[in-house]
Amino acid sequence: MNTTSDKTMNYYELLDVDPKAESEEIRRAYRERMKEWHPDINRDRKEEAEEMTKTLNIAYGILSDPEQRKNYNRILRFSKGRSYNQYVNDRSFSRKIEKASGALKDILQDVKDLYYLFKDAISGRYKMHPVNLGIIGGGLLYFIIPTDLIPDFIPLIGFIDDIAILTTIINALQGELVKYRNWKK
Numbered sequence: 001m002n003t004t005s006d007k008t009m010n011y012y013e014l015l016d017v018d019p020k021a022e023s024e025e026i027r028r029a030y031r032e033r034m035k036e037w038h039p040d041i042n043r044d045r046k047e048e049a050e051e052m053t054k055t056l057n058i059a060y061g062i063l064s065d066p067e068q069r070k071n072y073n074r075i076l077r078f079s080k081g082r083s084y085n086q087y088v089n090d091r092s093f094s095r096k097i098e099k100a101s102g103a104l105k106d107i108l109q110d111v112k113d114l115y116y117l118f119k120d121a122i123s124g125r126y127k128m129h130p131v132n133l134g135i136i137g138g139g140l141l142y143f144i145i146p147t148d149l150i151p152d153f154i155p156l157i158g159f160i161d162d163i164a165i166l167t168t169i170i171n172a173l174q175g176e177l178v179k180y181r182n183w184k185k
Contacts, residue, residue, distance in 0.1 A: 010076065011059035019073070023064060030060040058130050068131060075138045092144050107163065110170045110177065115140060117180045126183060132176055139169040 012019045015029040033056050035041070042049035062068045093115050097108070118136045120126035143162045170177065 009055070009059075011063055011072065014055065014059050015063070019076075026060070026063050030056060030064075062131065071131075071138075072134060075134045075141075093140075107167060107170060111143075111166055113177055113181060114166070114170060114173075116184075117177065120180070126180060128176060128180075132173055135169055136173065139165050 012021070015026060015033055017026055017029045021029075034053060037049050037052040037056065039046050039049040039053065062072050097111070114136055117126065117128075118133070118140055121128050121133050121136075142165050
């Protein structure tokens with residue numbers, strides 16, 4: 001994920017490898033791209049090269065770790081590489097909260113903070129690890145999109161899976177939420 005954009009960055013395209021590529025092919029592609037973008041080679045566009053090498057390092061870190069790659073692939077499938085704003089925006093979030101507020105009342109503030117944390121991180125105002133950003137984005141997409149495990153139109157029961165996903169994310173990122181709340185103050 002690129003924290004300065006609201007679009008899901010496709011690391012496979014960035015490294016110019018097939019999504020089914022083996023780890024050795026990913027490593028070779030990463031090294032080639034790093035040689036191409038190394039700041040010492042690109043002195044005339046050093047700042048851009050530094051940003052690109054950071055992004056390449058993140059891409060390689062995610063694609064070379066089987067668990068992170070699996071999670072990244074889920075997020076990529078969810079978003080289909082499109083802008084998060086297409087799904088996760090103030091209007092869709094407010095509508096979903098309105099419908100789910102009875103079932104979500106115990107974690108409602110955490111869910112709202114999670115959403116604003118995501119917005120601030122996507123816009124570049126708040127810095128956080130791209131993997132955490134991806135986890136939050138995936139959870140919010142799952143929450144917003146009505147076609148999930150248990151259809152949301154079923155009163156109360158329809159939001160059980162959404163609550164489970166969001167609660168898991170909130171519990172896993174509790175430290176990040178605390179840092180974000182302090183940052184907002």
